Amino acid sequence: MTVLALAGVHAKYLLIETARVPIAIIGGLVFPALSLLFFVIPQRAVAENPAFATQAVLSLCVFAVLANSLFSFGLNIAEAREKPWDPYLRTLPAPGMSRVLGQVFSTGMLGLASVVPVVILGALLTQASATGPQVLAGLLTLGLSALPFMFIGICIGYSMPSKAAIAVVQVLMFGLAFGGGLFLPPVMFPGWLDVLSRFLPSRHSRELVVWAVTGSDLPAWAWIGWAVWTVVTFALALVLFRRDEGRRYR
Amino acid sequence: MTALATLDRVTRRYGDLTAVNDVSLTIDPGVILGLLGPNGAGKTTVISLLQGLRRPTSGTVRLFGGDPRDAASRSRLGSTPQETALPPTLRAGEVIDFVGKHFADPVPRGELADEFGLGDLLRRQTGALSGGQKRRLSVALAFVGRPRLVLLDEPTTGLDVDARRTLWAALRRQHDAGATVVVTSHYLEEIEALAQRVVVMGAGRVLADDSLANVVGRVGLRLIRLRSPEPDRIRALPGVLTCEADADGMLTLSVPDSDAFLRALIPSGVPFAELTVRGATLEEAFLSLTEESIPRTTEHAS
Known part of the structure; x- marks a missing residue:
């Protein structure tokens, strides 16, 4: 079997496992949609302005993918490394890459599912709008822009126990979400925060997705920053993954 | 006859603890090899080195002529989780299918279920199985891929006498069908019931490597x-x-x-x-028997 086919097998059983505890999925699906309901829709100045509303909906889509990637990878990997089932899977004749890709596929499916309610609510309750091809371009860009988040999640999962991972994931998730302008638009940032924000992967993702959907200008620092984060976090994830022998006790 | 797996002067340290100390071992096809020793003797580390889960600190480990850390080297290897750690939300049949998908020619789930007495449990989530049922399923997983070499780490720990004998019988049938089996245990009884060749480990070293009869003769100390x-x-x-x-x-x-x-x-x-x-406990028996052959620096306190 090829690596890809095996990755599909791993993704399938990861999804079955997750689906048997439905609350785990519902949390991820509901949180970004609730953020839209509480933070965006009551602010009529944003909700009734097509440009602002579209940006706000896209920001929360990035947030959905960010939260999903950090939680799925960071927590699942950290937890799996503490359970004896994972070492067993590593004795099977499957290259490590197929397990990682399986996780990528299953997380991607859940991430996609968590974006859907945001898009639907955004279309119904705000002036946000996008054509079919724009939505498609947005989804593609969203997937690409999620890469650094996935790799950061993998790094967390392979570098700390699950209890530490929960805390780190939460701090990172909110830090990146606020700092990247996913909750409040960057136009409302003071100058120093805007400068800082331009170094965060969440800001890069936001700019990329907004550019892909609305056709606004894409500043060079956004895609360069995204590329740098992707390469650096991928390299780090690969090092941590290769070094891994399950959890070490001292 | 080429060896299925070899360890050549392998040492593995965890920090300043030496779990496996200069061990050489050849596993030839055909036998059931018992790896006997007290807790902490290094048995599990030897198994995890053969599974490619851990890297030796020094020395070489070969599995079917390759590096066990390469997935391709593990295609004829069967292992079983040491603890009964099956994903609780998956059904027994799903776990068998999942593991089987990794092998070119998996045993159909019904056939495997009959062999290990799992027939009516396939629809149950593994979290709902009893300890003995989980253990049978775990051991069955080692045989899904029609392996040539099977590594079983403490396969019957925590089982009652009946369940243990049932599992032993299944292991003997698999061996007769052509699988070479390495089984670790800290019970002499288990090794006596299964093994033809016995390797005794203590404190990270191989203390004895001999036929079952010779080893049993030497531990009645x-x-x-x-x-x-x-x-x-x-x-x-x-x-x-x-x-x-x-x-x-x-x-x-x-x-x-x-x-x-x-x-x-x-x-x-x-x-x-x-x-x-x-x-004497097994450990004491073998430590005293091998005192002359292994230079020991530790003094017995009290």
Whole structure:
């Protein structure tokens, strides 16, 4: 079997496992949609302005993918490394890459599912709008822009126990979400925060997705920053993954 | 006949703990090899080195001629989780299918279920299985891929006598069908029931590597403790294999036959007091048997 086919097998059983505890999925699906309901829709100045509303909906889509990637990878990997089932899977004749890709596929499916309610609510309750091809371009860009988040999640999962991972994931998730302008638009940032924000992967993702959907200008620092984060976090994830022998006790 | 797996002068350290110390081992096709030793002897580390889960600190590990860390080398290897750690929300049948998908020619789930007595459990989530049922499923997983070499780490720990015998019978059938099996245990009984060749480990080293009959003959050792002002005469009595004195003058002797030793001790007239006799644990038996062959630096305290 090829690596890809095996990755599909791993993704399938990861999804079955997750689906048997439905609350785990519902949390991820509901949180970004609730953020839209509480933070965006009551602010009529944003909700009734097509440009602002579209940006706000896209920001929360990035947030959905960010939260999903950090939680799925960071927590699942950290937890799996503490359970004896994972070492067993590593004795099977499957290259490590197929397990990682399986996780990528299953997380991607859940991430996609968590974006859907945001898009639907955004279309119904705000002036946000996008054509079919724009939505498609947005989804593609969203997937690409999620890469650094996935790799950061993998790094967390392979570098700390699950209890530490929960805390780190939460701090990172909110830090990146606020700092990247996913909750409040960057136009409302003071100058120093805007400068800082331009170094965060969440800001890069936001700019990329907004550019892909609305056709606004894409500043060079956004895609360069995204590329740098992707390469650096991928390299780090690969090092941590290769070094891994399950959890070490001292 | 080429070896299925070899360890060549392998050492594995965890920080400053040496779990496996300069071990060489060849696993040839055909036998059930018992890896016997007390907890902490290094058995599990040897298994995880063969599975490619861990890298040796020094030395080489080969599996089917390749590096066990390469997935392709593991295509004819069957293993089983040490603890009953199946994903609780998956059904037994799903777990079998999931593992089977990794192999070119998996055993159909029904056939495997019959062999290991899992027939009516396939629809149950593994979290709902009893300890013995989980263990049977875990061991069955090692055979899904029609492996040539199977590594079983403590396969029957925690099982009652009946369940243990059922599992042993299944293992023997699999062996007769052509699988080479390595089974670790800290029970001599389990190794006696299954193995043809026995490797005994203690403190990270191979202490003995011999046929079952020879090993069983050597572990029936008795330990005698007594106090005596003339330790040299005690040491010279027939049948004394080792004799150690601790700080307050107690002697610990190991002998193959304690009755014969006592029959020799009393007529010899050597003064003694506080005599006790007990069976040696496996570890003690093998440590005393191999004391001359392995230079030991540790003193027995108290």
